[in-house]
Amino acid sequence: MTKSADQEHASPSSYLPAYVFEGPAQVAIRTRTNDQPRYVDTRLSVWTWYDGGLALRVDWASLDLTPELNEIAKGFMAYALEKYAPQTAFMFVRSLVYLSNTALARYFPWDYQDLIAELNGFKQVRQHLVGFRRFYRWAVDRGIKGFDSNIYLKIKDIKPEKVDPYARIFLSQSGLDLDEEIRLLKRIERELPAGLWKDIQSNLMLHLGFELGPRAIQLHSLDIADFELIKSADHENYYTLWLPMAKKVAQRRPERRPRKITTRLGEKISEHISVVQRRFGSNCKPLFVNFKGRRLSVSEIIVDLKQELREAGIDKPNQVTMLLRHHLGQGLADQGTPADMIAELLGHNSTVAARAYVTATPNIARIKEKALGKxxxxxxxxxxxxxxxxxxxxxxxxxxxxxxxxxxxxxxxxxxxxxxxxxxxxxxxxxxxxxxxxxxxxxxxxxxxxxxxxxxxxxxxxxxxxxxxxxxxxxxxxxxxxxxxxxxxxxxxxxxxxxxxxxxxx
Structure with missing residues (x-):
């Protein structure tokens, strides 16, 4: 970089002292359930937090950043853990890991030309670019030495490569064929011996996935208290499940929305709760538990559901809860359900994905063509x-x-x-x-x-x-x-x- 270019990108922040992380000893994080740690200890060399029953970590010693850059990264992660969802914060960790494997990790402050050149690597993975962009913006907003607002604007203009923001939703919805749905319903409705409570629990999750289409993290977050039974004056039972929302922005704890469920599903949940509380005591809070009475992790839920789908003769790679969600969304669209209602039922933040079901599902196109063709x-x-x-x-x-x-x-x-x-x-x-x-x-x-x-x-x-x-x-x-x-x-x-x-x- 030439001297004139250095002067062009210089800022008052370059004369500030080196940044040192002096954040709180414990950072409060967003949690989905009451039985997981709510704080991250920033005094440790490895920061650990949990989401979906899985441990998420950042090992500062293994990042191989310069001492000052390491301190800056700690400040950013403390901010990210407090502000963003646990998985979003972990996305930033992956971006920092990628940064530590570049030449930028070896020195700081960065040379402008070297920084722009290294960003070509960040462009290959959208999450890495987004994470680095957010990191740089955070540092600029706090006037940290070595970060410049003009350079940030150039970083902001850089777009990730090979990314079609519509590819994941438009014309990519997958569901169940008619024969697959019949086999799945037979699997859901089969009778199981009372002693096989673990198999009954897996069957219950499959039934719930077919009826409401929750994500695995929503199944993980369900508590027994989220199930509600109302008995009417004429002795009819009505069942409601307060489903935790998975992707609602700027919420410290997941919002829960009431979902009416069928009588058969309600009866199965009621029986399941009785069995769980008999086995693990009335203080057991999670709805879905393992053999030790602990809340099922997301990975355990996916394994159980994948096995249920295989037993039903449905074996689609890398699709478990999302397969059931897509099938529900597509089924609603085929019946003429408005996009805003589909978005509400599936817990989407916008109607973009729901409109992909409505406007582009193969089923609805075939229905229209057959009806019009006659x-x-x-x-x-x-x-x-x-x-x-x-x-x-x-x-x-x-x-x-x-x-x-x-x-x-x-x-x-x-x-x-x-x-x-x-x-x-x-x-x-x-x-x-x-x-x-x-x-x-x-x-x-x-x-x-x-x-x-x-x-x-x-x-x-x-x-x-x-x-x-x-x-x-x-x-x-x-x-x-x-x-x-x-x-x-x-x-x-x-x-x-x-x-x-x-x-x-x-």
Missing amino acids: SPSYQRIMRSLLTGEIVQRRDTVPERSIRGVIDTQYIGDIGACALPVHTHCPYNPVYACYTCKKFHPFSDGRHEQVKDALQREAQRFIDMAEQAGDLIHNRPLAQHQTTILAVSATIERCRQHTEDAEDDAV
């Missing part, structure tokens, strides 16, 4: 919107082929345009083609690719409209939905055309 009115409309001729790619001159870009993705080989070769079409290629009479789709065209790209782009419109608070009157989204429907109809026509051609050949 409608004579719909068939007449689609015939008026689409060209009646399906053509072969080999019979089309290259100049008539249609190409375009959807969702930043180049797409070609979908069909041919009937306009004269040198005629300029006033409409946007690909987007407008599927509702244009001049469009001649290829029987083996890449129409599925077009549909996928349109659905991804539609999700972006949904997210932007949600931020603007205008999801009802959204013309671009409505136009995309019409086009997606037209593309679906074209796919069906091409499939039927191919089948008819094969029948004629026979």
Whole structure:
């Protein structure tokens, strides 16, 4: 770095004394349950806290940071433990571990050019970049020597690589097939001998997962006191479970929301509580426990549920509670449940994921297509919107082929345009083609690719409209939905055309 560049990025903070961590001896952390430690002892060389029954640690001696940087990192982690959820704080630990393996760990303050160069490595993993960015921002806000607000703005502009924020929710929802659901219900409803209380508990968690779709951490956090039985005047029993929310921002303790449950599930929980309190005493607080009467950890819950799913003939890698959540969300969407209600039932912070269920689930698309496909009115409309001729790619001159870009993705080989070769079409290629009479789709065209790209782009419109608070009157989204429907109809026509051609050949 040149001298002028050093001067450019210098700040009054560079003249401050070296930072020394002088935080509290014990930092209060956010806890989900009453039976886990609420404080982290900062006088130890290894800081330990717990979440989901699992120990989370940061070993300061193993980080291999310079002494001053180590002190700064301690101050940041003390702040993070008090402000953020335990798992979020541990994400920052992973970022510090990555930092300790870079050249930046060997010296401090950092050279500007070296810092920017090292950030290319942070970009490979989004959590590492987010953690380092938060660390740097914390230090800037406190005026710590070696951290500059101008450099922070440059760090803030750096984006992680190979990350699609929509990839995890849009068109990635997975659920159970009909035969899998039947097998799962048989597994849930089977009768078990009274002595096999551990198997009964696993069955109960499976039933609860199917009915309410809680995350594993929510099952872990459930207490016996969260179960409520109300007996009406006419001797009817009504059951409620106060489900702890897993991902609510800025809450010291998880909020609990009432969830009505079926009579059968309520009876099973009531019987289970009686057995647990007989075995481990009336002072036992957790709803789900191990053989020693201690609260089941998240990892133990996942192992039990994975075994239950396998026994039901459902073996999907890396999917346990999330599989049941997706199945519940997709089932609600298929029944026409509004996105805001799905978000509330699943405990989401926003309706983005819920709208992915509503707008992009394969089931709802198939239902719409089947229902509309049987409608004579719909068939007449689609015939008026689409060209009646399906053509072969080999019979089309290259100049008539249609190409375009959807969702930043180049797409070609979908069909041919009937306009004269040198005629300029006033409409946007690909987007407008599927509702244009001049469009001649290829029987083996890449129409599925077009549909996928349109659905991804539609999700972006949904997210932007949600931020603007205008999801009802959204013309671009409505136009995309019409086009997606037209593309679906074209796919069906091409499939039927191919089948008819094969029948004629026979």
